[in-house]
Amino acid sequence: MPVVRIPSPLRRYTDGQSKVTVTGATVNQVIDSLESGYPGLKSRICDEDGQIKRYVNVFVNEDEIRTLEGAESAVGDNDEVSIVPAMAGGASGR
Amino acid sequence: MFHLTSSELVTQVKKEIQEMSVHQLREELARNDVTLVDIRELDEWAQGKIDGAHHIPRGFLEFLIEMIATNRQTRLALICAGGVRSALAARSLQELGYTDVYSVAGGFGAWKTVGYPFGIPRVLDDAQRARYSRHTVMPEMGEEGQLKLLDAKVLLIGAGGLGSPAAIYLAAAGVGTIGLVDFDVVDASNLQRQIIHNLDKIDLPKVDSAREAIAKLNPDVKVIGHQVQLTSENAFDILQDYDLVLNGSDNFPTRYLVNDACVILGKPLIDASIFRFDGQVTVYDTANGGPCYRCLYPDPPPPGEVPSCAEGGVLGVLPGIVGSLQAVEAIKLILEIGTSLNGRALQYDALEAEFREFRVRKDPHCPVCSEDPIVTELIDYQEFCGIPHLDAVPA
Numbered sequence: 001m002p003v004v005r006i007p008s009p010l011r012r013y014t015d016g017q018s019k020v021t022v023t024g025a026t027v028n029q030v031i032d033s034l035e036s037g038y039p040g041l042k043s044r045i046c047d048e049d050g051q052i053k054r055y056v057n058v059f060v061n062e063d064e065i066r067t068l069e070g071a072e073s074a075v076g077d078n079d080e081v082s083i084v085p086a087m088a089g090g091a092s093g094r
Numbered sequence: 095m096f097h098l099t100s101s102e103l104v105t106q107v108k109k110e111i112q113e114m115s116v117h118q119l120r121e122e123l124a125r126n127d128v129t130l131v132d133i134r135e136l137d138e139w140a141q142g143k144i145d146g147a148h149h150i151p152r153g154f155l156e157f158l159i160e161m162i163a164t165n166r167q168t169r170l171a172l173i174c175a176g177g178v179r180s181a182l183a184a185r186s187l188q189e190l191g192y193t194d195v196y197s198v199a200g201g202f203g204a205w206k207t208v209g210y211p212f213g214i215p216r217v218l219d220d221a222q223r224a225r226y227s228r229h230t231v232m233p234e235m236g237e238e239g240q241l242k243l244l245d246a247k248v249l250l251i252g253a254g255g256l257g258s259p260a261a262i263y264l265a266a267a268g269v270g271t272i273g274l275v276d277f278d279v280v281d282a283s284n285l286q287r288q289i290i291h292n293l294d295k296i297d298l299p300k301v302d303s304a305r306e307a308i309a310k311l312n313p314d315v316k317v318i319g320h321q322v323q324l325t326s327e328n329a330f331d332i333l334q335d336y337d338l339v340l341n342g343s344d345n346f347p348t349r350y351l352v353n354d355a356c357v358i359l360g361k362p363l364i365d366a367s368i369f370r371f372d373g374q375v376t377v378y379d380t381a382n383g384g385p386c387y388r389c390l391y392p393d394p395p396p397p398g399e400v401p402s403c404a405e406g407g408v409l410g411v412l413p414g415i416v417g418s419l420q421a422v423e424a425i426k427l428i429l430e431i432g433t434s435l436n437g438r439a440l441q442y443d444a445l446e447a448e449f450r451e452f453r454v455r456k457d458p459h460c461p462v463c464s465e466d467p468i469v470t471e472l473i474d475y476q477e478f479c480g481i482p483h484l485d486a487v488p489a
Contacts, residue, residue: 085395
């Protein structure tokens with residue numbers, strides 16, 4: 001089954017787990033599987049229309065899904081899906 | 095036991111090798127037909143060198159020649175002061191399998207005597223040679239690489255978490271000019287991670303605190319403090335004098351501003367961000383065909399949606415790792431060695447102790463770095479990020 005990498009800002013939805021196992025053969029199905037296991041998580045990844053937010057990158061293995069088939073990108077049983085939201089942290093007072 | 099005198103040895107060796115006159119050398123250099131290696135000692139080289147010559151002192155020749163000539167068929171000319179050491183060296187390279195090696199008859203002395211041109215190479219001074227010896231001994235660096243670092247001008251956006259380790263390591267490495275953009279002053283809450291500052295610097299401008307720290311570390315480095323907020327009005331003026339930019343800012347408007355300015359000016363950008371236990375570093379080098387920050391993140395998050403380190407926290411060591419990675423990438427770009435993170439995002443998960451890599455592809459419709467960009471000048475980045483202007487907030 002595919003594994004999803006959860007970034008640290010979203011781990012409060014997964015009881016602190018950095019990796020969770022899901023079902024699904026597409027990114028959309030993986031996100032729905034995430035939501036059923038960890039309610040509330042989908043709203044941090046997708047907007048109200050169910051579209052993946054523009055400042056959240058979703059990778060299947062090494063590739064961002066916008067360079068694949070978007071939310072319909074195929075996810076295999078041995079694939080790893082990574083959710084990578086934009087981060088700004090660095091220095092205050094730039 | 096049978097002995098050769100040194101002159102007998104030279105006579106014998108010269109029968110076993112090929113020689114080239116300085117006239118032939120000059121013609122072949124003009125046609126780029128030959129690779130010239132000057133094997134004299136550093137103090138001799140410093141007195142004058144032929145344009146285009148590589149320098150490997152005789153003692154290191156066998157160990158370093160492959161850096162210059164990987165192919166054993168490379169046509170090589172070896173030159174010393176008078177043509178004796180180069181003859182012995184030519185035989186040694188023949189033993190290593192080089193088949194097209196010449197010793198320049200009469201050496202650099204003959205070259206000078208006939209009046210061919212030469213230049214005085216820039217070399218490190220004695221203090222620099224001692225300070226940077228662990229650098230210069232590496233063939234990828236050498237004195238030439240160290241001189242490139244001393245000539246380089248690197249701008250750091252932010253003298254905070256990421257900027258601290260980056261500035262310290264770049265200064266220690268001898269990057270000759272370091273610019274720092276930061277309007278803030280040192281606060282006690284900075285010291286958990288901003289290791290360039292210390293207790294004596296509380297309430298001092300960060301750029302001044304960092305300048306003092308760097309001055310104590312390496313007098314070769316000139317620090318230029320820009321104690322201002324980077325804006326669309328001043329960004330070009332500040333960035334244009336630098337060779338490359340390290341971004342360690344803590345907010346989205348500045349990230350997009352720095353990205354757009356670097357794309358428009360064609361400056362490589364080494365971008366990094368940190369949050370809690372996660373760090374990420376990427377090189378955006380659009381002048382060399384790479385993607386930009388907007389290719390990866392086309393739109394900023396709505397204000398308040400993504401917490402800052404002030405709100406969410408950050409492990410104090412994390413910027414030490416990530417800012418140091420930025421410094422490594424900067425040095426690689428300056429020296430033009432290795433494979434940069436251009437087009438790759440390197441992620442570090444401190445809790446899991448894992449590094450992962452993602453591909454960052456150029457967006458053919460990117461508003462800034464595509465062939466037909468919509469954004470061709472700097473915009474209002476507060477507005478772009480949906481942040482109300484201070485003067486628009488009711489009192």
